[in-house]
Amino acid sequence: MPGIERPGPLYKQVAAAIRDAITSGEFPPGSPLPSETQLIKRYQVSRPTVRNAIAALRAEGLIDVVHGKASYVRRRPAPALTIERTVTRKAGTYTTGQTDWQENEAPSVSRATSTETTGPALGLDEGEDLFAIDRLHTDPATGTRILHRTLLPLAVAADHNELAENPAAAPEQIYALLATAGHKLTWTETVRARMPLPDERATLELPDATPIIETTRITHGNDDQPLLLEELRAAADRAQLAYRITADSPRTLRAVRS
Amino acid sequence: MPGIERPGPLYKQVAAAIRDAITSGEFPPGSPLPSETQLIKRYQVSRPTVRNAIAALRAEGLIDVVHGKASYVRRRPAPALTIERTVTRKAGTYTTGQTDWQENEAPSVSRATSTETTGPALGLDEGEDLFAIDRLHTDPATGTRILHRTLLPLAVAADHNELAENPAAAPEQIYALLATAGHKLTWTETVRARMPLPDERATLELPDATPIIETTRITHGNDDQPLLLEELRAAADRAQLAYRITADSPRTLRAVRS
DNA sequence: AGTCGCAACTCGTAAGGACGAGTGACGACA
DNA sequence: TGTCGTCACTCGTCCTTACGAGTTGCGACT
Structure with a gap:
């Protein structure tokens, strides 16, 4: 009518x-x-x-x-999962916001070479060797799946025995390793969103018209040297990212592409 | 074939x-x-x-x-605009990452009341009075449009003469005002992504299948008291957000919904 | 030579028909 | 009483046909 x-x-x-x-x-x-x-x-x-x-x-x-x-x-609830993108140090061990995530399978380690997008972020030329460690996490409280990828330059791993032996160490452990090796660590992180690729739609169980929220964290050592790159991907209808900001003296922040 | x-x-x-x-x-x-x-x-x-x-x-x-x-x-370039979500303090004045944004029109100031989503984030009950200041920015280098909204509780504005007179002050000026009034400021920020509403598609000139990236920043004063809420919305194919993280001692981070 | 209009291409909208496939309830049968 | 098959409803896929609307280039006319 x-x-x-x-x-x-x-x-x-x-x-x-x-x-x-x-x-x-x-x-x-x-x-x-x-x-x-x-x-x-x-x-x-x-x-x-x-x-x-x-x-x-x-x-x-x-x-x-x-x-x-x-x-x-469609019910449009606020994202049920807040991923805290913080780093906490306590007596030499590092903790990130993600403490209780299940790992669905063992991390899959593969070899890769730096690309147009990941290379510059890590201060590498194109074609340099990397470890790529992929994980699929599930937040137990909400069932949300999170894709996590770590890119570790071979050159960095070679400098640390424990890393060369076990590149699939948890990022927090890598932080601790780098710190004990004398690095003073800082991190920069960029956040993007985009529509999922078909395979991401499947593994993240995405409904129609649901974007992916994606973040790239770079671990910097002494002299702002980039050491490690982590990528996180999650369904934007279920997850949001949280940051803490404090006033700082002037300094530049490196942009990251992907 | x-x-x-x-x-x-x-x-x-x-x-x-x-x-x-x-x-x-x-x-x-x-x-x-x-x-x-x-x-x-x-x-x-x-x-x-x-x-x-x-x-x-x-x-x-x-x-x-x-x-x-x-x-x-479609060409899929990395987002051309990196929005640095940092706060810098220098001799009592505050600067954020956004320094050279054009303001397309004068900020539009309206009155609003706290809702189910904005209320808790600001520590308010539902139905309390707020100033809502809306801005439409354009990044001159890339032409990217950014929607910016500031929610300022009337109760907070009333405590500061300059704010009550001019609620449309730039956020950085509000930071400075609150700081001179004795507040030690910290910020928490949450990032979400979603598909745009029809009107957002128009004002942000969004192509098909392009999500919005959206962030909510809360300014906390002494005792973590929430004072101010800012929202930023931009096209996810043109803009990404950048954060700096430093290792901190344990502390909890308030989640924000919207 | 310049201009203007038409023709031929593009994608967009709309209607109609036919059949396949998933869901749920009802009823017949064992 | 319990099981299972049918039926009626849902949305999904696929076809044919027709015309509207934006773009571009060619050609005729001025």
Whole structure:
């Protein structure tokens, strides 16, 4: 029944009408939308037009469609998991915000070479050797999955016996190793977001229209020398990142690309 | 000509074939895909199927479609703008990473009340009065637009004459005011990402399948009392956030929802 | 030679039909 | 009583056809 106005493509008018019905409370979060057949009658348009409108709302992340059942208004809770990107030092051992994450499998260690993106961040030329350590974590409280990758230059590992023997050590342990070797550590971190690649959609169990939040942490040693690169990826609808900032005297911060 | 295999819906097979052709280098970034008509011939499917496949690649952010011309493989440069989320203090004045941003219009000041999301972050009950100051910035080097919102509790503004008179002061000036009033300032910041609302798509000039990166900074005074909330929103394909981390002794970090 | 309009290409919107596939409830049968 | 099959409903896929709208280049006319 609700009237549809003149301007613009039909399917956008229908999408806007449904969106308004949702925000006005006619279809509260979690509730099902009318079936396609009912929407056809209600707005007097063809099925492709209704489906086109629904596709638009899906791309906005406003609804979830379940085959055989209905379309449901998506609940938009705040991200349930707050990942604290801090580093704490206590009596020579380091702790990061992630303390109780499960590791789904043993870390997978592989060899890689520095690329256009990772190279400069680590102060390397293109084509230098690296260890790449991949982990898949799960936060036990929320079930959120987190992809973690560590890039450790071979040249750095070679300087520390324990690292060369066990490159898959936890990052916190690597911090401790570097610190005992005389490095005064600082970290810089950049945060990006993007749509997932198909394989990331699968491993992170991402719903429609859900971006990835991605962060790159670089561990700097003495003279701001980059030693270690860590990447974190998580579903943006479940995870957010938290930082603490303190006023500092002037200094430059290195930008990181990826 | 390329053969299409059995499994799964036709349009997904076509989408996968095109995706492979892109990643294999047959269609490098910036180059146009074959026209719909050509893809119909190439894969021996109907136009809706081709369009459905193209829609899938759009949703992945892999291609951009231009009406009347063609579909182009999207270039995926690293975000051109790095927003440094740091605070620097020098002789009583504060500086943040954003120094050369243009303000497109005068800040728009409005009154608001604390909500379910902003209230707790500011230590307020629901329904308390706030100033809301909205700004639209443009980074001159890259043309990137940034939405900035400041939430200043009336109760805080009332404690400082200059703030009550001019709630639209720059955040750095507010920091300085609070500091001279005896507060030792610290900040916590949370970062999220999500798909844009329709109006954000417009004001931030967002392409298809481009998320928003969003950060909430809370200024804490003495006894960790929350005084000020700032929100930043930008297109995730153009902007990334940068933080500096230093090892700290144990302490808890307040999570922020929005 | 310059300008303007049309033609031919592109993608966008819309309708209609047909069938496949997942879900849930009901009822018949064991 | 319990199991299982059918049926009616949902959304998913795929086709054909038609026309609208933006872009570009060619060619005719001035």
